[in-house]
Amino acid sequence: MKRHIIKPRPNWQQKVEEIGFNFHSLESPYWDESVYYEFPMSEVDTIEKATNDLWNISLEAVQYVIDNNLYHQFHIPEWFIPHIENSWNNDAPAIYGRFDFAFKNGIPKLLEFNADTPTSLFESSVVQWQWLQDFDAGSDQFNSIHEKLISYWSYLKDYLYPGTLHFTTARDSAEDLTTTEYMRDCAIQAGLETKFLYLDEIGWDNTFPQFLDLENTIIRNIFKLYPYEWLVHEEFGQNIMRDHSKAFWIEPSWKMILSNKAILPILWKLNHGHDNLLESYFEEDKELAGSSFAKKPILSREGSNIQLTNQGNMIAETSGEYGEEGYIYQALCTLPDFDRHYPLIGSWIVGQESAGIGIRESNSLITDNKSRFVPHLIR
Amino acid sequence: MKMKKSGYVKLVLIATAFSACSQPKSEREKAVYMRSDTTAHYSRAHGMGFLGYYYAFRPYGIYSAGRGFSRAGYYSGAIHEGSNVGTNGVKGSVVRGGFGSSSVHSSS
Numbered sequence: 476m477k478r479h480i481i482k483p484r485p486n487w488q489q490k491v492e493e494i495g496f497n498f499h500s501l502e503s504p505y506w507d508e509s510v511y512y513e514f515p516m517s518e519v520d521t522i523e524k525a526t527n528d529l530w531n532i533s534l535e536a537v538q539y540v541i542d543n544n545l546y547h548q549f550h551i552p553e554w555f556i557p558h559i560e561n562s563w564n565n566d567a568p569a570i571y572g573r574f575d576f577a578f579k580n581g582i583p584k585l586l587e588f589n590a591d592t593p594t595s596l597f598e599s600s601v602v603q604w605q606w607l608q609d610f611d612a613g614s615d616q617f618n619s620i621h622e623k624l625i626s627y628w629s630y631l632k633d634y635l636y637p638g639t640l641h642f643t644t645a646r647d648s649a650e651d652l653t654t655t656e657y658m659r660d661c662a663i664q665a666g667l668e669t670k671f672l673y674l675d676e677i678g679w680d681n682t683f684p685q686f687l688d689l690e691n692t693i694i695r696n697i698f699k700l701y702p703y704e705w706l707v708h709e710e711f712g713q714n715i716m717r718d719h720s721k722a723f724w725i726e727p728s729w730k731m732i733l734s735n736k737a738i739l740p741i742l743w744k745l746n747h748g749h750d751n752l753l754e755s756y757f758e759e760d761k762e763l764a765g766s767s768f769a770k771k772p773i774l775s776r777e778g779s780n781i782q783l784t785n786q787g788n789m790i791a792e793t794s795g796e797y798g799e800e801g802y803i804y805q806a807l808c809t810l811p812d813f814d815r816h817y818p819l820i821g822s823w824i825v826g827q828e829s830a831g832i833g834i835r836e837s838n839s840l841i842t843d844n845k846s847r848f849v850p851h852l853i854r
Numbered sequence: 855m856k857m858k859k860s861g862y863v864k865l866v867l868i869a870t871a872f873s874a875c876s877q878p879k880s881e882r883e884k885a886v887y888m889r890s891d892t893t894a895h896y897s898r899a900h901g902m903g904f905l906g907y908y909y910a911f912r913p914y915g916i917y918s919a920g921r922g923f924s925r926a927g928y929y930s931g932a933i934h935e936g937s938n939v940g941t942n943g944v945k946g947s948v949v950r951g952g953f954g955s956s957s958v959h960s961s962s
Contacts, residue, residue: 494865495865495867519858600860600863601863601865604859604860604863605863607859615857615858615859616858616859617858617859618858618859618860619858619859619860620860621860621863622860622861643953645954646954656867657865657867659867660865660866660867663866663867664864664866673954674953674954675950675951675952675953675954675955676950677950677952677953678948678949678950679948679949679950679952680947680948681947681948681949682947687948691948701953701954705956706953708956709952709953709954709955709956710951710952710953710955711952711953712953714952831858831859853858
């Protein structure tokens with residue numbers, strides 16, 4: 476893995492806006508094409524294999540959590556457990572997820588799995604692909620996300636209820652809306668009938684308990700970019716259980732288990748010594764993590780409330796509002812250092828397959844919402 | 855050797871389709887509909903403060919001297935046709951607004 480400094484395309488803002496990418500420069504620059512990373516194919520193969528392996532052991536870990544009734548370690552409300560188990564046992568449709576890796580010495584190490592609401596999808600799939608066409612069209616890129624999304628939506632068609640697939644997200648986030656609409660774009664190209672509505676537009680029918688859209692059409696299939704830990708605590712949360720139409724929520728609710736950092740100690744326990752895992756423990760066993768560890772809330776977003784400790788000394792910390800539900804302790808694995816630029820690899824799984832990567836680069840050891848997205852190629 | 859990248863990328867929800875491999879540009883016109891139901895509470899969608907192909911909710915109306923902007927509805931090319939032309943006539947037993955209150959930013 477090499478880092479290269481280059482000159483951005485002269486009209487890059489216009490180029491990316493033409494394809495619908497309008498949040499390239501928000502509070503701070505987000506899309507950064509003054510830099511790219513180069514990978515040899517051998518490293519791409521390594522990341523691809525790690526992603527597929529981790530997906531398989533993640534599914535085994537879900538079964539383990541269900542079989543051993545470990546929901547309390549995830550702070551999942553008891554009343555929602557039947558929904559999670561139904562979605563798992565009925566193999567409810569799922570489409571994607573993103574493993575975050577620290578890639579050092581040729582080995583990807585799993586930092587966390589964004590299994591429920593991963594974003595940077597559009598940037599990974601489309602924007603960096605467009606950049607490559609302009610920069611070096613003959614080169615390859617680890618990125619067949621677009622093709623795989625369309626192909627997997629097409630496969631899922633037979634597993635959805637007949638009719639419309641709804642798409643929803645909250646208002647006021649250009650990033651979330653773009654991700655949701657991009658996902659809908661892929662579903663349309665797969666031949667699905669779709670509709671978009673905002674989360675607060677979703678209706679609940681008190682006469683015949685079911686969710687309705689703005690035309691009072693029953694919602695039976697719905698892709699949401701909104702975390703379950705928020706959904707279940709909102710006014711309509713318990714209606715998910717009361718829904719007579721038993722709508723498919725995508726991602727399915729069993730992803731609540733994988734998107735929670737409590738899965739990391741479980742993965743380690745079940746796969747002790749796995750090359751792509753870091754030792755991880757719950758609070759009661761935190762001394763096993765030694766004096767160099769990352770302390771992470773089991774529920775947090777975008778790098779909030781994380782502490783990195785090296786040989787007993789805190790070397791990085793982020794603030795935030797998470798941590799109420801408890802923490803896990805993960806052996807310290809700092810991101811690779813390229814002149815104080817620290818890249819994190821987000822490796823996409825679409826359906827059951829590794830599909831490509833996106834890179835977020837930070838000036839600190841913790842990747843957060845100010846980290847930049849930088850493109851890559853294979854050479 | 856088989857490439858690891860997509861052969862071409864096409865988007866259908868935005869006006870511009872682009873691709874490699876000499877794929878033709880889409881001639882598909884983006885449909886724009888007018889939302890007729892100005893009483894619906896969801897109409898505040900236009901207030902997001904950003905415009906783009908994926909989120910082009912725009913207030914529709916007229917400006918007049920002394921009265922400023924008079925809103926008549928909303929355009930959007932980003933939502934289904936039915937969402938723009940419905941009425942509230944059969945919504946008596948339906949409650950809305952029960953999701954979305956936690957949101958700051960959903961991504962992870």
